[in-house]
Amino acid sequence: MSVWLTRIVPDPRSREARRDLTGTAAGNLHRRLMSLFPDEAGPDPRARFGVLFRVEDTPTGPHLLLQSTHQPDLARLPADYGASLSRTLDDLLGALKPGLTLRYRCAASPVRKPGATTRALYNLPAVVPLTGAHADAWWIRQADGAGLQPLTLHSQPLDAARATRPKTAGTTAGIRHARTRFDGTATITDADLLRRKITDGIGRGKAYGCGLLSIAPARGTA
Incomplete structure (x- = not known):
């Protein structure tokens, strides 16, 4: 089983990215990130795909770190949402x-x-x-x-x-x-x-x- 780490850098000009990061942002981000995984995944898709995330504050603005045991489909993000990149953590975890x-x-x-x-x-x-x-x-x-x-x-x-x-x-x-x-x-x-x-x-x-x-x-x- 591979473990994937994805970094998403939201574009502050994106209306949907701004919405996901304000107000009840934790719920917004949960729905947004779960949309990157297959539908009809059973009663607990978060657990099934090992989805965890964190918002990192950086000098250039917030970044999203997404970890999962299924590769996310980044094409499901809105076109103007921001930059994103996935890589596996297999080498790091294997070296522990x-x-x-x-x-x-x-x-x-x-x-x-x-x-x-x-x-x-x-x-x-x-x-x-x-x-x-x-x-x-x-x-x-x-x-x-x-x-x-x-x-x-x-x-x-x-x-x-x-x-x-x-x-x-x-x-x-x-x-x-x-x-x-x-x-x-x-x-x-x-x-x-x-x-x-x-x-x-x-x-x-x-x-x-x-x-x-x-x-x-x-x-x-x-």
Whole structure:
């Protein structure tokens, strides 16, 4: 199974690209990116095609990173949407081995799910977003479960991923995933587990721009 990484550089003159990046952008982008894959893909096409994405802020404007286990059909993008290019990550993933030091980045939604007793006692919601040191501790646990031992960690709060979804009788419900971006270096402890987590994603909100774990060789190791 190949894993594809696609970079899309939206053209700010494109009306549809601007719409996808404003308002409830996470939902807009989810629909746009899923349109690049075959129709009639079953009840969970995102999972079937391993679709994960992240918006990267760059000096020239936002770029979209799309990862998938099926090559996207970039011809399905509107003609004026922007520049795009796909390549496989097979060589990078095949070269992973324990002891190798990597750079990583992941924009994820760190949360805690209190038990029913704790929720009732402190009047907490079912899912509590984590920030600061609590978010960092969450990431350390996630990295360990992904076959990585973090060496350095820098975390940065991001705007929440927002979307809407149909509810009942023509109404909609809001979706909100608090996000933190985690950057740093780490040593691989389990290469097979890391490959699986890269493909599966990390945490909640994968349909809305959360959970894409990107890696690259650290300087001096490639």
